[in-house]
Amino acid sequence: NAGVMQNPRHLVRRRGQEARLRCSPMKGHSHVYWYRQLPEEGLKFMVYLQKENIIDESGMPKERFSAEFPKEGPSILRIQQVVRGDSAAYFCASSPNFVQYNEQFFGPGTRLTVL
Amino acid sequence: KNEVEQSPQNLTAQEGEFITINCSYSVGISALHWLQQHPGGGIVSLFMLSSGKKKHGRLIATINIQEKHSSLHITASHPRDSAVYICAVLNTDKLIFGTGTRLQVFP
Numbered sequence: 095n096a097g098v099m100q101n102p103r104h105l106v107r108r109r110g111q112e113a114r115l116r117c118s119p120m121k122g123h124s125h126v127y128w129y130r131q132l133p134e135e136g137l138k139f140m141v142y143l144q145k146e147n148i149i150d151e152s153g154m155p156k157e158r159f160s161a162e163f164p165k166e167g168p169s170i171l172r173i174q175q176v177v178r179g180d181s182a183a184y185f186c187a188s189s190p191n192f193v194q195y196n197e198q199f200f201g202p203g204t205r206l207t208v209l
Numbered sequence: 210k211n212e213v214e215q216s217p218q219n220l221t222a223q224e225g226e227f228i229t230i231n232c233s234y235s236v237g238i239s240a241l242h243w244l245q246q247h248p249g250g251g252i253v254s255l256f257m258l259s260s261g262k263k264k265h266g267r268l269i270a271t272i273n274i275q276e277k278h279s280s281l282h283i284t285a286s287h288p289r290d291s292a293v294y295i296c297a298v299l300n301t302d303k304l305i306f307g308t309g310t311r312l313q314v315f316p
Binding site: 203 | 307
């Protein structure tokens with residue numbers, strides 16, 4: 095059973111470009127979480143999605159950031175018009191689709207560098 | 210004040226020493242995670258616990274729900290244990306993270 099997969103592992107963008115980060119959850123998991131780790135800072139929750147639904151986006155910046163988890167395919171975190179402050183490691187985690195068991199399994203992360 | 214506090218922030222040890230990392234939290238939780246992160250690396254979940262104590266190899270995690278406190282112990286520490294250890298609490302459906310404890314174990 096493959097773990098949580100993220101790609102790309104490293105992404106370099108120039109200011110103003112768009113960044114698309116992909117997350118494929120573990121097989122059988124329909125809950126996906128995105129977290130951001132800024133340089134020298136702790137991890138922060140961004141968004142929680144289930145298939146085709148955003149459940150909690152209270153940690154998402156109000157502008158330029160969006161997330162989706164379509165019925166088919168990976169979850170996508172999209173950052174439009176990137177700025178240097180978006181440089182960070184973005185981690186995705188997934189959990190099984192039954193309510194009582196919420197252990198989250200983390201992907202390897204995507205390290206975004208904005209030049 | 211952070212909702213999840215860890216201590217110490219940095220910890221150095223000699224190989225073989227017993228290590229304790231502490232975590233205190235101020236919010237309601239349904240579970241607590243201990244995570245390990247190597248430099249430039251991904252995040253590995255070590256434990257998820259909601260009561261009592263769990264043991265896996267040389268690692269032991271305990272939680273006291275009444276006192277809102279958890280500890281991670283490493284027995285017979287080894288240089289390969291060098292990493293950042295992160296406490297995270299599950300509040301509703303999202304994790305709130307501590308800032309991590311950077312552990313270095315020297316041979």
